[in-house]
Amino acid sequence: MRCPWPVLRLARAMRGEEAVTILADDPAAPAEIAALAASQGWSLRDQGDGWVVSRA
Template structure:
């Protein structure tokens, strides 16, 4: 996978904290991750994880999130 392509996680149907745990694991080796997560708690957990780690979090549509490391 080229360095510019973010890792993608399909966490639909998973209850928290699993989506956040999957992102944390993926970000060990990636600079960017996209995730689809439909648990209503996921946005808050992903936001807290991103804030704690210093990552940016964006969401351009429901249940789809992008996390990136700062450059």
Template sequence: MIEIDARGMRCPWPAIRLARALREHGTAEVAILADDPAAPRELAAVAAAAGRALVTDSEMRFRVEASG
């Protein structure tokens, strides 16, 4: 599992970091910590664009499940 700590970063940076991880690590599951109020919406859009689902683990922790 790839883990990203994007706390303290304002959008679009958490979404950019997630998109990069998905591109570089292919089918791996990615966990991301993000505290920007816009993060859930933007991270969900990045996950959907990659054909994957965003799961909310807690208020600040999100997970993009592994594909295939």
């Protein structure tokens, strides 16, 4: 999926979860995911093939 879809899906998934794993291959995704996580106060951990986002 192209951005902004990964970020939109991440935001929706985090509404009801404490942590989610997101996979995205769009080159813009890492920056967009990091920006969303920072703005929401979520922690972000790179897993190599994706990211784990959790509430801090």
